[in-house]
Structures are given as structure tokens and as C-alpha cells.
Amino acid sequence: MSKVRIYTLAKELGVDNHKMLEILDGLGVAYKSVSSTIEEDTVELIKQIVAEEGASVTGGEVAETPAAAPDPAAVAPAAEQREKPAPVPVVEPAPSQMPIEGQPTEAEPVPTEAAPAAPAPAAPAKEIPHRAPVVTIMGHVDHGKTSLLDYIRHTRVAAKEAGGITQHVGAFEAKTSKGKIVFIDTPGHEAFTTIRARGANVADIAIIVIAADDSLMPQTREAIAHAQAAKVPMIVAINKVDLPQADPEKVKTDLTQLNLVPEEYGGDLIVVPVSAKTGEGVEDLLEYISLTAELEDLRADPKGNFGGVIIEGKVDKQAGVLATVMVQEGTLHVGDFLVVGENYGKIKAMTDSNGGRIKEAGPSTPVQILGFSEVPSSGEKVQSAKNEHAAREVIAQRVDVRRDEEDARERRKAQRSLEDIL
Ligand code: GDP
Numbered sequence: 001m002s003k004v005r006i007y008t009l010a011k012e013l014g015v016d017n018h019k020m021l022e023i024l025d026g027l028g029v030a031y032k033s034v035s036s037t038i039e040e041d042t043v044e045l046i047k048q049i050v051a052e053e054g055a056s057v058t059g060g061e062v063a064e065t066p067a068a069a070p071d072p073a074a075v076a077p078a079a080e081q082r083e084k085p086a087p088v089p090v091v092e093p094a095p096s097q098m099p100i101e102g103q104p105t106e107a108e109p110v111p112t113e114a115a116p117a118a119p120a121p122a123a124p125a126k127e128i129p130h131r132a133p134v135v136t137i138m139g140h141v142d143h144g145k146t147s148l149l150d151y152i153r154h155t156r157v158a159a160k161e162a163g164g165i166t167q168h169v170g171a172f173e174a175k176t177s178k179g180k181i182v183f184i185d186t187p188g189h190e191a192f193t194t195i196r197a198r199g200a201n202v203a204d205i206a207i208i209v210i211a212a213d214d215s216l217m218p219q220t221r222e223a224i225a226h227a228q229a230a231k232v233p234m235i236v237a238i239n240k241v242d243l244p245q246a247d248p249e250k251v252k253t254d255l256t257q258l259n260l261v262p263e264e265y266g267g268d269l270i271v272v273p274v275s276a277k278t279g280e281g282v283e284d285l286l287e288y289i290s291l292t293a294e295l296e297d298l299r300a301d302p303k304g305n306f307g308g309v310i311i312e313g314k315v316d317k318q319a320g321v322l323a324t325v326m327v328q329e330g331t332l333h334v335g336d337f338l339v340v341g342e343n344y345g346k347i348k349a350m351t352d353s354n355g356g357r358i359k360e361a362g363p364s365t366p367v368q369i370l371g372f373s374e375v376p377s378s379g380e381k382v383q384s385a386k387n388e389h390a391a392r393e394v395i396a397q398r399v400d401v402r403r404d405e406e407d408a409r410e411r412r413k414a415q416r417s418l419e420d421i422l
């Protein structure tokens, strides 16, 4: 037995990745990511810790060091701690729930020194739920972006008949053993750059597709630069490994030149060889996406204020204006009023990425919406309004702001030409 990747060991031991990193932190073992490898000795140590901790390891605190483990008090409350290791609660209590002055503030019992350290307040701390990752696929032309998306879609999207028509929605949801992954189905830079240029980072993870027979090309570098600028984690898919002339090793070496060091060369870049033609490696790719998403700890509150982004807008000859919206926060309902730029609309109908009619949609759901009168453009932010009046008010304000800016610009221009004349 030799070096083992952290997530591999986590899987083998039935411990979640966050937990595994906690154990490593406790041991003072350095790692870059969950895909870093660890030494055999450490592996043995971890196995021991996990074995000693038994049931409690899937949940609560782990002893800092194996030496501290025997304290029965630290191991005992496994039952209450069986749930996930509670991440820091993101939501502050609402002001109304704050202790009122003059009243006893010890609403929650303060743990005494004797009590085992609880991983998080035992009170039902409202926690923002996880959401599915949104993934974009970028890379040089002809390196196989469309083919890869098609392969994933055909193998992973349960075909749902909605009157026989499946509209192109610009995004789709893939179901994997690790949960849902949302792919933005507009391969190429345009989607990514136009959306990002408007200040909306719609993707959580970027897949950079590089053909194994062609290696790094200008648009590959561009794609990498975009992902880096957006601070979006990257996964490299080396595609077309089925070709006889495929040379994945060259791709890895070339990546190293860009200071992107694949894991197997000691870096932390995840590189997955795939074939969009045979499907080889696609399963691994999906697994790596889930893994990366897990570490990103993506969350959104379905009960919060709605926030979303336009993925694409178009006019359908029969239906009229159709807009694909990615729900980022909150939940959309048929009948809601939405404001995009200086336009608003009322959701008349909503379909999911399979073309099925839906009444509501929560975070990380791409939906196609009927109800706008103007075609919204990619990357525009979408918000909701309580009613038509509120929607008009938001727009009136925006129009005012825009006019003021235009006036200011005109004045500056006039000033400049005056200076030129003088
Ligand atoms: P895109 O421009 O990046 O979207 O690339 P496409 O998906 O359109 O693929 C370009 C060409 O490469 C097409 O002829 C595909 O059939 C072919 N192709 C894509 N993926 C693979 C693969 O994994 N193996 C092989 N042999 N050909 C592939």
C-alpha cells in the first residue's frame, strides 16, 4: 500500500470529506485539498482514529490527537452528534429573536467545563441548506465541449415527455449518485463572459475541456484565464482519450507550464481523462465535480429573497418571449413579479430543464419563464417584486439613475468640447 488520496480514504472509511479534513487538521497533517495524497503512516493513524471513534466519527467532534481519544466523556454523546459536523451557522438570529434587555440572557445553557465541547450550539440554529453546483464547460473550439455535455445529458437526464417538445433551456440538471449537478448548456466563452461581465458569477465550477490530441490552444488559455479571474475552481477534462494519437501526458506537462500542476505531479489541479465518444471517465468527472462542490460548501436559502440571473432570452414564434433564469437565492413561484433591468414581467408559466411544467423553483434550478414582454439578455440580474406597483417603482428608480448618469455624461462632454474650443 502506498499514498492514498484523502477523499478515497474518506469514502473507504465511510467518513465525509469535511470530517476527514478535521481529523487531518487535528493531526497537524498538511494538505492542499481533499484530493491531496497522504502517507501510509498517516493513513494507518486515521484508520485507528476512525475505528476508535466508532459511530461518533460520522458526526461530532473528533479528538485532537489519538491520545486524547480515550476520554469517555468526549466520545459518549455520539447520539446527539450523529448529524453532519455542523458548519458555522450562517444566519444570525433575527433581531426579534435577540434577547431582550432586562430579560435573562441565558436562553441557552452555557456549557460547563465538565460538559463535552459541543460542535455547535445545540439550539436549532437555522442553517442555510446546501444547493447543487452550477457548472460551466469551457475550452478551445472542437475540443469536445458540446459532445461532453451531450453525453452527460443523454446518460444523466431522465427524459421527461412534455407534450413531446423539449425546449432548449440553456441549462440542464444531471442526476448523479451524489446529487444534482446543474450544467450551463451554453458552451463557449460568450455565456461565461457576458454573464460575468454583468457582475454575476453564475458558475460555481468551470470544466476546462482540452483535447488529448491537440493540447493547450489559445481559447484554452483564455478559458483558464476566465476561470481564474472569476475565482471559480477549475477541473480539467482531457477529452478524446479514445483517439490513438491522444497524448494526455503532454497536456499535463503543458498545463504545468502555466503553473497549473496536476495532482499526480504534486499539485492540486484535478485532471480527469475522458472521452465524450465512449463515455470513459465521465463518471469520474461527475464525481470530481460533486467532490469540489462539497468542499465549496455551496448554500442558498430557499426561503430568502429571490435572486437570479438570466441565462438566455429569446422569442419563440408561438409562445412569445422566453427567458431562462437561474434561481440563485430564494424560490420563484408562478405569478411572481420579476424585474430585469428596466423591464418587468409576471410569471405566467414556468418549465424545468426537461420541459416539465412546474409551479415553483428553488436555488440552483434553471427554469424557463413565460411572462416577460421584452427579451432579457444573458447575465442580467433578476429580482422579484411584491406586486406590479412595486415592480414599476423599482424600474422608475432605475430609469432615474440612468437618466442622471446620461445627463452627467452629456455635461462632461459639453465641458470638454468647450475646453477644446478655448
Ligand atoms: P466543441 O467545439 O468544443 O463543442 O466540440 P464538439 O463537441 O463539437 O466536438 C468537435 C469534434 O470532436 C466533433 O467531430 C466530435 O465528434 C469530436 N469529438 C468530441 N469528443 C470526442 C471524443 O471524446 N473522442 C473523439 N474521437 N471525438 C470526439
Ligand code: MG
Residues within 6 Å of the ligand: 145, 146, 147, 187
Ligand atoms: Mg460546441
